[in-house]
Amino acid sequence: MASSILKAVIDGVLTGGVYALMAAGLTLIFGVMDIINIAQGVLVVLAAYLSYVLSTQLGIDLFVGLLITVPTLFVVGVVVEWAFIRRLAGRERTAMSILVTYAVAIIIEGLLIRQFSTDYVQLNAWYVDRSFRLLGLYLPYIYVFGFALAAALLAALYMVLYRTRFGRSVRAAMQDRSAARLVGVNVERVATLTFGLGVAVTAAGGMVFGATNAFNPNSGYDLISRLLTIVILGGMGSIGGALGAAVFMLTLEDVVSVVWSPTWSTLVFFAALVIVLSVKPTGLFGRAAARAQ
Amino acid sequence: MSERVVAAAEEGQVVELRRSGRRPRAVANGVRAAAILVALVVLAVFPLVFSNPAVTTIAFFTLVFMTSTTAWNGFAGYSGYIPLGHAVFFGTGAYTLAIVAQDLHMPGGYGVFWLVPLAGAAALVVAIPFGLIALRTRRHTFVVITIAIFFIFQLLSFNLGITQGSSGIQTPTPPWFGGAFNIPFYYVGAVILVLSIAVSWFIRRSRFGLQTLAIRDDEDRARGLGVQVGRVKLVGYVISAIPVGMVGALYAYFIGQIFPQSAFDPLFDITIALMAFLGGLGTVSGPLLGALVLEPLQQYFTVSDPSYYLIAYGALFLIVILALPRGVVPTVGAWIGNRRARRAAPSPAAAGEASGGAPGGTRYAATVRSGE
Known part of the structure; x- marks a missing residue:
């Protein structure tokens, strides 16, 4: 029992890293643009299908x-932002952004169903179904590779945000849009590029997701609800919070599935959100008051 | 349009905040009463005139969605909170009817319809804790927490013993069949719809409705002015849940069998939100119009190919939000109002003389309530 819990914790941390990557994209978009991208989930699935086509049709390695x-x-991401989200304005912008990205999501879902049907598929490569032994536990290679990829990309994202001029513009726009505009940041351009960036990091997450889970075009709903839960628990707009929340939630889910039952682990995932928000409406790591937003 | 009024006032013109045009209020009310009467008659005789079962089936589903959208709009449109978890109440209602009918071994018949109000009560009971938790948050967080609670309910319905998981529950089979099968369902749905509209209309005109609108405009200021925002929001939320639960139950009885994925459908909320947005969020007639247009379309696409339906629906949604962000009814209302105002006052000078208003002043008709 103890060793299976240890394994659950390790699995949770490793998959949590991948979810952290996907959630980072979502929270980055929220931080800069003050919108929620509901399409993030189905874009993960779209990326997974792209990897699927590349590996099965052209024999290109997943990585x-x-x-x-x-x-x-x-x-x-850039096209979606430019075509639809930029055109939203006014008081209802937040609500509208949720509906617009939801609409984008169901269009992509419909296109994926037309192309691939609703049969489940999974990405395949030598490292997907092989494991190695560590401390008496079997760890699938893909979990470790996926975690390494997520860590590398998160580090790259950090470098972009904190070491480049563009990153400084992004952070300025996150802190105060109009002040950033006053000091000469082209906020519209930053928003478009951020949206693209937020969606692009998700693509890498989508590949690992597709290799560790069977998926179909409807998988986006499950994903987006998990990602939103993570992002809100982490405090919206906080990338560090998203990382912490992702690892925490995935570990919690894996441990619950071992000590109780896999049936209820997903429930615990959402119940955690409800419980945390009932006690602390700003989320686990949130600083800015979610209530006052 | 209020900006226009403000601008006019700033220019020193006389601004009159009243219904525009030369049509006296009594006549407008008379026209409205006649329109309502005609709509009621059409609602009553529709299945008698178009008795084709394919048509009455679509009519029944349209009633279900008109009711749900009206109820949803009664909270979302007036308070500015956008809940995407009303499928919880639809599913709760559906399962209430299915489980109670099964446990009591109810035979199919008119008696089962008595479970519909019970389903509304079940939705009410579920809505209170749901609202208490979700309404502690605002804006994005509120939307997301309603989605999360929806997924909790869907998971519960898949996994709890009482809902019998993914095998679903059968509802009693009605003893009537053939061409007239849909008729009783249609009329029960019509009654629920009329009640929901009456409630929505009443809220719009009540003190409670004004408090809700104040929350939409500025919640903190509303609180400062003495509105008990927490209570107003919760009451509005619970009221909006009841009709959704009732039509959920009716839907379960009509379909004959319910499953977790059809009772708790993630598309349900986006569908009613689209209907409300298309017609005009926060108006009484807008959501009705939206459902009346979209639900038959949805039925048509679902029959032909579900994936086309998703694509067409998403595309339509984008067009509506980007082209008519306020919805059809407010846009058309503002357009008519402007035209009428322009006709009433062709040019400032002429209007000043013709209407005998204040010397040199312009009569500006601000159609504050053009939204209905």
Whole structure:
């Protein structure tokens, strides 16, 4: 029992890293633009399908394929922002953004169903179904590789945000849009690029998700509800909070599934959100008051 | 349009805040009463005139969604909170009817319809804790927490013994069949719809409704002015849940069998939100119009190909939000109001003389309530 709990914790941390990557994209978009991208979940699935096509049709390795899928998803994100989200204005912008991205999500879902049907598929490679022994536990290679990829990309994201001029503009826009505009930041351009960036990091997460889970075009709903839970628990707009919340939640889910039952682990995931928000409406790591937003 | 009024006032023109045009209020009310009467008659005789079961089936589903959208709008449209978890009440109502009918071994018949108010009560009971938790948060967090609670209910219905998991529950089979099968369902749905509209209309005109609108405009200021925001929001939320639970039960009885994924459907909320947005959020007639247009369309697409339906629905949604962000009814209302105002006052000078108003002043008709 103790060793299976240890394994659950390790699995939770490793998959939590991947969810952290996907949630980072979502929370970054929220922080800069004050909108929620409901389409993030289905974009993860879209990225997974792209990796699927590249690996099954062209025989490109999953990790090499990221060189194609990540830029592609960046372009998709930029187009969605430019075509739809930029055009929203006014008091109802937040609510509208949820509905618009929801609409984008169901369009992409419909297109994926037309193309791939609702049958479940899973990405395959040598490292997907092989494991190695560590401390008496079997760990699948893909979990470790996925975690390493997520860690590398999060580090890269950190470098972009804190070491480049663009990153400084992004952080300025996150702190205060109009002040950033006053000091010469092109907030519209920053918003578009941030949206693209937030979607692009998700593409990498989508590949690992597709390799560790069977998925179909409807998987986006489950994903987005988890990602939103993570982002809210982490305090919206806080990337560090999203990382902490992702690892915490995935570990919690895995441990519950071992000590209680896999049936109820997903429930615990959402119940944690409800309980935390009932006690602390700003989320686990939130500083800015979610109530006053 | 209020900006226009403010601008006019700043220019020193006389601004009159009253209904525009030369039509006296009594006549407008008479026209409205006649329109309501006609709508009621159409609602009553529709299945008798169009008795084709395919048509009455679509009519029944349209009633279900008109009711749900009206109820949802009664909270979302007036308070500015956008809940995406009303499928919880739909599913609660559906399962209430299915489980109670099964446990009591109820035979199919008119008696089962008595469970519909019970389902409304079940939705009310569920809505109170749901609202207490969700309404502690605002804006994005509120939307997301309603989605999260929705998923909790869907998971529960998949996994609890009482809902019999993914095998679903059968509801009693009505003893009537053939061409007239849909008729009783249609009329029960019509009654619930009329009641929901009456409630929505009443809220819009009540002190309670004004308090809700104040929360939409500025919650903190409303609180400062003495509105008990917590209570107003919760009451509005609970009221909006009841009709959704009732039509959920009716839906379960009509379909004959319910499953977790059909009772707790993530598309349900986005569907009613789209209907309300298309017609005009926060108006009484807008959501009705939205459902009346979209539900038959949805039925048509679902029959032909569900994936086309998703694409067409999403595309339509984008067009509506980007082209008519306020919805059809407010946009058309403002357009008519402007036209009428322009006709009443062709040019400032002429209007000043013709209407015998204040010397040199312009009569500005601000159609404050053009939204209905």
